[in-house]
Amino acid sequence: MEAISIGLLGLGTVGTGVVKIIENHQDKIMHQVGCPVKVKKVLVKNVNKERDISITKEMLTTNAEDILNDPDIDVVIEVMGGVEETKDYLTKALQNKKHVVTANKDLMAIHGAKLLQQASQNGCDLFYEASVAGGIPILRGLVDGLASDRINKLMGIVNGTTNFILTKMSKQQRTYNEVLKEAQELGFAESDPTSDVEGLDAARKMTILATLGFSMNISLEDVKVQGISKVTEEDIRYGSQLGYTMKLIGVAQRDNEKVEVSVQPTFLIDSHPLAAVNDEFNAVYVFGEAVGETMFYGPGAGSMPTATAVVSDLVNVLKNMRLGVNGKSAVAPQYKKKLKEANEIFSKYFLRLQVKDEVGVFAEITSIFSQHGVSFEKILQLPVKEKGLAEIVLVTHHASLADYENILVELRDLETVQTVKSSYRVEGGIK
Amino acid sequence: MEAISIGLLGLGTVGTGVVKIIENHQDKIMHQVGCPVKVKKVLVKNVNKERDISITKEMLTTNAEDILNDPDIDVVIEVMGGVEETKDYLTKALQNKKHVVTANKDLMAIHGAKLLQQASQNGCDLFYEASVAGGIPILRGLVDGLASDRINKLMGIVNGTTNFILTKMSKQQRTYNEVLKEAQELGFAESDPTSDVEGLDAARKMTILATLGFSMNISLEDVKVQGISKVTEEDIRYGSQLGYTMKLIGVAQRDNEKVEVSVQPTFLIDSHPLAAVNDEFNAVYVFGEAVGETMFYGPGAGSMPTATAVVSDLVNVLKNMRLGVNGKSAVAPQYKKKLKEANEIFSKYFLRLQVKDEVGVFAEITSIFSQHGVSFEKILQLPVKEKGLAEIVLVTHHASLADYENILVELRDLETVQTVKSSYRVEGGIK
Structure with a gap:
């Protein structure tokens, strides 16, 4: 049974973890995939660095082309980080019909949609579980x-x-x-x-x-x-x-x-x-x-959790290869993006104000809220620290971001409001 | 494109949820599976009962054989509950090369290994995600x-x-x-x-x-x-x-x-x-x-979460059908069972005792623990409620169950220990 060959871009802590897991779980992976898996080539910066891992010097290269252009290599695992150069490498890998597993959130956040499209066009898998919260599937x-x-x-x-x-x-x-x-x-x-x-x-x-x-x-x-x-x-x-x-x-x-x-x-x-x-x-x-x-x-991070996620993705690529169904799951987004406007975003808010300790101030503040149709869930009067000043905390019921931002502008204009100390979104009211 | 036909055993709240989800998500399921899916026959107790669901009376039957022997039906979904009769139905379904999805934990806990083996022998899938904590994958x-x-x-x-x-x-x-x-x-x-x-x-x-x-x-x-x-x-x-x-x-x-x-x-x-x-x-x-x-x-439960898990399993069966790889994931257990003896089970324990409020009682109790090599993580002296009696709570460090059970026997024998009020396992000490 011929082994499936992997090319690895990067051999930091995550890359080292990937090599170790593939080695230690060889039997289990073979049981699931039906053939052995071996790391054939690894892109590194320095081939002479000492490494605590069973990789021979012949397997190391400083030239990405040795991996991207090697017809024996079926899957490229990217754990080197970086964005633009890395995108070019992965684009080339996909064009050369290599499946890709990446742990790179920066890359996927910026070029993910494009790369997924290229994967789909080339009938390749592109998996990226490790890019978000490594240890959580x-x-x-x-x-x-x-x-x-x-x-x-x-x-x-x-x-x-x-x-x-x-x-x-x-x-x-x-x-x-x-x-x-x-x-x-x-x-x-x-x-x-x-x-x-x-x-x-x-x-x-x-x-x-x-x-x-x-x-x-x-x-x-x-x-x-x-x-x-x-x-x-x-x-x-x-x-x-x-x-x-x-x-x-x-x-x-x-x-x-x-x-x-x-x-x-x-x-x-x-x-x-x-x-x-x-x-x-x-x-x-x-x-x-x-x-x-x-x-x-x-x-969320850590080299072993991330490496585990990478190898889980790799096993899925290999299963798909066995079944001949790669490139089906790398689905480019199906729906047209529609973003909410500020008047469509609803939330509760926590607002902490420093105000003048005078009669009528509270009425003045609350009337601004009620003019915008926003009511309160909680009100906390805080101990006064400076003479003549009072602090209050307000928690609103659901309000639109547009209304809330207008309220903030009007509050800042009030002579009696000394400072808006802080303002936070509040979540989780409904069970 | 020919539709894949489903037979449903049971039409309670979960079964009704399954029918609704298949109907509402028909497009999405078809997108993933490549062909339509339809519920062909449903086993019920009473065909004349009014139901809030788009199922015609012709689709209902009180005879399970109408489903288990129908060569058009590819997948049997079991949401009727029960153990022995249900096992016989599913065994027959598997023998007739029908894939099975079940939400039945009682059945899987008792006959799971046997059913998985039958599924594997017949090249069928047997999925049971909904049997444990319905809404959690x-x-x-x-x-x-x-x-x-x-x-x-x-x-x-x-x-x-x-x-x-x-x-x-x-x-x-x-x-x-x-x-x-x-x-x-x-x-x-x-x-x-x-x-x-x-x-x-x-x-x-x-x-x-x-x-x-x-x-x-x-x-x-x-x-x-x-x-x-x-x-x-x-x-x-x-x-x-x-x-x-x-x-x-x-x-x-x-x-x-x-x-x-x-x-x-x-x-x-x-x-x-x-x-x-x-x-x-x-x-x-x-x-x-x-x-x-x-x-x-x-x-953990609820008809819609459970129905969702059932339909997720169904989609996986259908994907496997498309790929022609059913029966690969229904793996019978691989390792021989080896259970720990009581001297191999280690845990911390919380123990609450009612003791005579006398000099030397505490030393007497703790010496029993130390004779078994068990030490304490926490000790709490409780307020005395009855004259002449004191209550204490002890939390041990890790101890074997065998040692701990011996300690309990010896404590109960002590004249100064009035009652062992309660004893619980403690988990989560190591972060």
Whole structure:
């Protein structure tokens, strides 16, 4: 029985994990696939580097063409990262009728739709489970769910760094800067944490999830993004008093065929299953019309979880090869994208204001809300810290984003409103 | 294009849901499968009953043979329940080369291995996702996970009734009997709740999960079962003081190729993701060697979630038919069953004792533990309620079940130990 040959682009921690899993699970993979699988060639930067892995020097190359143009290689696994050059490599691989497995969220968020189209045109598989929350089989879960249901809402905690930071801030009453520093020391945050803490990483994953879940070509620019760097420990404490937990939540929601996708720090009602997802863990909550609420929980990153997802995808490619049905599942988005306008996006909001401690101020503020038809679910009067100033927290009932933004403008114009201290979306009111 | 014909055994709420989903998602199913799908014949008890569904009277029959012997019918969907007669029907269906989808956990827990073997021998698919936690794609998740990982532990909250009862007891400090009554009124518990509250329903599901997860032929008799009817609100309160949440947990664990499967009321450390699974929801926590901790959460029952799972299975059967690869996934267990002995099952334990309030009692008790090499993680001295008596709660470090059971025997023999009030397994200490 002839072995199926794999080409590997990249041999960092994930690539090394992939090689180890293929080796350790050779029997099991063969049982499922019907023939042996071997890694034939690996693209690396430095062929002379010492590696703790059973790869001979002859298998290493610094020239991608050695893999992309090798007619023996059936499947290309991409774990090198990067966007533009990597896209060119994978395009070439697909043109040469090689199936592709990638763990690259940046690439899939930016060029995913195009690459899926190329895969489909070339009769090739393109699988990318590892690109979103490595250890959680969420993409397959969505595909399965879609078979007999309609997904109307996705909410995800899809960035481990920010979840680690918000968990520590919440449980230990510590400041953002303190916890960020600890996260950097522990290796949970990078020395330049911008992509994580400003929500860009989460936005890329939500792009991939929304594109698949709604079968629309959602692009990164469609995602409204706000990071966690301005979240204060005071906000978290006041939210907690009202029964909310602060999380960085990606939301993708569909109503009447129009969708919204956003990432922002959000107060979740404490009883929501996502509120209990702590530390560096990830979870994706899915609301299907028939099935109702489901949630997938697991490690969002880490080289072994990611490598496991890559090998699961590889096994699916190999099964499809055996069956001769590759290229059927790489479905390009089916529906035309329709994004909601601000007056079609509805949510509850948490708003914290510093106001002058005068008679009639409260009436003045609430009248602005009622002029826009927005009412309150909760009101909290906070202890006064500065003489002459009062702080209040308002939680609205559902309001359109358009109305809410107009209210904010009008509140800022009020002479009696000193500062809008913070404003967050609130999720999870309906059980 | 000729339609694929389905025979349906049973037309209760799940069966009706299946008919509706097939009708409403006809386009989507056709897109995936390549041909139309129609329900041809339905087995019912009464053909004259009024039904809110587009099924003509000619499609109904009271004779199962009309379905099992109809050469036009390719797939039999079983949603009628029952065990022995149903097994005979499905055996006949498989012998007649019909693929089977079932939602029947009782049947699969008792005759699953045999039926899977028959399916495999006849080149037929036998899918049963809906039999465990209807709304959660856990069986497919396990199969996927198994492709490139090794599952060492499963923990499940797999019974909605008991989870509803324990959640209300915990959150509202109410008694078991009070909450059971409410659950019965709300329709979450049956008028004879034995199968749920004594853990039998959960044991059936754990049998199915363990058989698949470990690929061993686990039978219902292998599962140690204890129900929740003796759990008191006091136990829950004392556990809560120590940082634990009470859940009915099914555990399936493998160490050194030997396994244990059990269902019992368990104290979970509050930070464990299963501790946040409330009300009638279900969840299955999976520990894979490479991937680490993952969890699948969703509705455990309900006619629409269950019907959705049935139709997902049906779509997989139909895809396999198109590819001509039926009967490959109905794998009979691969490994010989090896069960752990009591000295190989390790856990922490919560023990609540009523003792005489005398000097030296505590030393007497703890010396029994130390003679068996068992030490303590937590000790709680409870307020004395009766004169001359004290209550203490002990939480052990990991101990073998054999040692722990010996300790219990010796404690009961002590003159100073008035009563062993309660004893529970504790899970989730290691993060």
